[in-house]
Amino acid sequence: MNTSRWIISLGAIMLAAGLLAACGSDGAPSVSASGSGSGAASGSASASGTITGFGSVIVNGKKFETASSTFTVDGLSGSQQDLKLGMTVTVNGSFNGDQRSARTVLQKDAVEGLVQSVAADGLSLVVMGQTVFVDSTTLIDDNIPGRNLLNLIAGTDHVEVNGHIRPNGIIQATYIERKLVNVTPEVRGFVSNHASGSATFRIGNLTVNYGGADISDMPVPNGNNWDGLFLESKGTNFVSASTTLIATTVEPENQAVGQVIDEFEVEGFVTQAGTPNGNSIEFTIGTTPVSTTDNTEFRGGTVDEIVLG
Known part of the structure; x- marks a missing residue:
């Protein structure tokens, strides 16, 4: 379990061949994981997380064929060529054995807007009131000179930030690009x-x-x-x-996944966490409620490591 960044990938935690999702609030699924999984050879499949490769689209390490897919990028109809490594997407489609096919690919950023400040060490910035952290895994587009955030001009430049939102509202960036035209100020996050x-x-x-x-x-x-x-x-x-x-x-805001899903994988920060009882716990990744059972098997960690952050 990757606790250094406090990012948890559901597929990396639970050994479950198929995760059954029931309808949650506002159309977001609630995921119930058991050790056995559905065992289905085919069915519906969804994944929400970071693009880690192409040759189709690879999300959280899972490859989805995109020959017949429709793409929505930054709220507009697009194509696979509009996507970049590090962007955050939700994929809906199907699987047959080890093969996955995407029906829809939806990209959404965490914030788009004016750069208000950049830290002297170049490891954080403030975009339209949102604190954004970067680390060695953050991909910076080459339209930012030198791919160095210190070359952004506060009060002038606009950026689009893809990433995961922590419970405290801080955005852990996975991809940052400068927006030169068609800037739409927008933000996703928790209300206070x-x-x-x-x-x-x-x-x-x-x-x-x-x-x-x-x-x-x-x-x-x-x-x-x-x-x-x-x-x-x-x-x-x-x-x-x-x-x-x-x-x-x-x-x-929800992750735009289907309401009943045979295989579902989500990546993000734990935003709510209950108290473990054996291997059973209820918690939330981003906005997706998750529950485990005593039969759930964990990889790379234990149920006690599921904590906020």
């Missing part, structure tokens, strides 16, 4: 300080004003009832002086 009276909430250090936004997919605002929800907010106007996004849309 929701105030329905002023139609505002916070994601990280960003204030989102949704007074004029489309919130038709959201619960009716009431006090602070959005606190703790995982949302996507988009806008056209970011006010740097007050670190405020004037939102045009606010909607619940």
